Amino acid sequence: MILNGPNLNLLGRREPEIYGQVSFETYFQSLKKAFPAIQLDYCQSNHEGVLIDTLQAADGAYDGVVINPGGYAHTSIALTDCIRAIGVPVVEVHITDISKREPYRQHSFTAEACKTCIMGKGLEGYALAVRELLGI
Numbered sequence: 001m002i003l004n005g006p007n008l009n010l011l012g013r014r015e016p017e018i019y020g021q022v023s024f025e026t027y028f029q030s031l032k033k034a035f036p037a038i039q040l041d042y043c044q045s046n047h048e049g050v051l052i053d054t055l056q057a058a059d060g061a062y063d064g065v066v067i068n069p070g071g072y073a074h075t076s077i078a079l080t081d082c083i084r085a086i087g088v089p090v091v092e093v094h095i096t097d098i099s100k101r102e103p104y105r106q107h108s109f110t111a112e113a114c115k116t117c118i119m120g121k122g123l124e125g126y127a128l129a130v131r132e133l134l135g136i
Helices: 024-034 048-058 070-074 077-085 124-134
Strands: 002-004 042-044 065-068 090-094 116-119
Touching (some): 024 124, 048 065, 048 077, 065 124
Parallel strands (some): 002 042, 090 116
């Protein structure tokens, strides 16, 4: 399961100098082609509760979750608790290197609960996260 948080539905249009010019839907098609033997599903929501519900539903239904919680990485104890509560491994992705961004973006609560956090690799970070979950 690939799970994107708030405003990531605007990729390709939102601050392209920071986040690039490719929509996630376009990138997701290339990600599926890169991993043809793996079932990849995608969900994006701007709502914290929907992200939590999706994570809970992923437990037992998926072998792993790649999450980009967007701004919730820096604020959501509820998402962090959910990641800790489920039995499926979760890898966090950030398109930019949050450690080099504004001070309020430099700490990720959700990353503390994840297997690892990949940041600053652009959209390719999602493929790296899938590889991490697959152990390749």
